[in-house]
Amino acid sequence: MNAAQRQPAETKFEPLLQFEMEMGTFLSDWHHCDQLSTYMARMISHNRTDPVRHSNFFSSALNELLEVSFRGGSPEGRIGCAVYRQGPMERVKLSFPCPPRQRRFFREAVARTRKDDAYARYLDAISTDLAPSREVILLDLAINFDAEIRLEEDEPSITIIVDLPLEGIVS
């Protein structure tokens, strides 16, 4: 039984596309993030109002998520990514094995995307950080893509669930 079946609220989301691969294989090449996000974006956008621009927007968001898993994932186990749709919204569910310390970090980072000071934190990070932290990337998704982000934990993996209302933004 997958996560979508376990949660009644998610049954309205129709599955579009998903991939699964060994985490070790995924981590063997950084370009997998770009390649997978580009391919998946193109596939799921073909029947959106403006497929080209939707694909560009979606690829941008998905790539950031995949990069997060690339930087924070453990080499053992499998990575899975599924995309669902409900009306103007796409839902991305990205599962990957994650060490306990990282799980805690993600828990806190996801919670911060919903706090009132999210934008101030985001601007501060752009102004001062030498490189973007994974927290800033989640803030980027919340602020620039109007994403709603949740986290599910199923040891040793985590699942980042991101709802992206891109059809409304693009069109």
Next chain:
Amino acid sequence: MSTAILSAPFQAEFDANSQEFAFAGVIRPRSVDEISHSISTFRNAIEEARGVLYINVKRLAQMNNTAFHAFSRVVLDACRTRSDIRFVVVTSSVVGWTERMFRHLGNIEPQITVEVYDSKFYPGQSFVEDTSFIPILRTQTKMTWRHERTILPRHGMRPGIVMADICCGIGDFAVLVRKEFQPARIVALDHSRASLAYARDVATNFGISDIEYTYGDASEMLLEDNQFDLVTCRHSLQIFNQPDLLLKELYRICKPGGRVYITNEKNSHCLGEPRAQSIQWTYNEVAKLFSHFEMDVELGPKSRRYLADAGFDDILVESFMVTNLDGEPQDFADVITAWENVYAGEMAVKRGDPPEFIERFRQGFRDHIFAALHPKGYAGWPIWAASGRKPL
């Protein structure tokens, strides 16, 4: 999957003459080290710049947070050390995320402003993107299709191809092509949201769901390189102030061995009998009027040169005359009426032409309509159809 197929290498270049640093392509490095050379070039450009430095991200298809932070830091650091310089980030209304992402820089430093590049940058764009142009586009396609449906197979149109119709307007050509030739895929791009909305409505009403209408700037398209067997671009090079730039983009998205098909007019060769002199005078003035707005509606016979200069081979050029005898003469008259409304009613007024000129200008269109509807009259509108093959 190879990276080369999915992600074109990015460019980060400085043009000292215009003090413009341009980013283009896909920039998704794993670490800042991978883009250290570009960052260094960017820093040098800022050091060299005086007054305003333009940061052009119109053709930036993708940039990950690693790169965004790295380049942003360079700009923000410069703002803190150089009070004498301003930065203008030029984003595109087509690439939506750039507008959303870069706007924050202006909220951090007042020396940075973010502008969205739009149709106002093209001198004549406002006329052709106005909804009043929709009747022209619709009636024109109806008239030209009778000829083009037989011409197109000579220029690479065939069932099963992947094609793009760039500057698709209200999308009626794409619908006709889909029905007649059954291409495997059609992407139809235009820069007029009103025309695209119309196109999507028509498609929905006809139950058509397999034409991919997309908003885009024909000179800076999001479409990837080497994608299409056939790229069509009708009546558009002539209303673009830099046709060579547009053709370069058409070449880029065309597959090697594929073809780019263009149609253009030579307006001064529009003709009619009776009242030939009045008609000829008006269409000579049409050419001058468009020239005033940096558009060349005399481009048709220059198609061969443009295609050759853009690097195409196996160039084919032919012309056809749309006339009042092709179908209903009233269709021809409707096209001319629409021209009169826009050319005399809007463009000549905008140029500041005196009423007496506009009246004489209008008379030529009316005489053209008279010729078209006259029981023994003849009215013509010549069009040049040309295509070139992108070398293998």
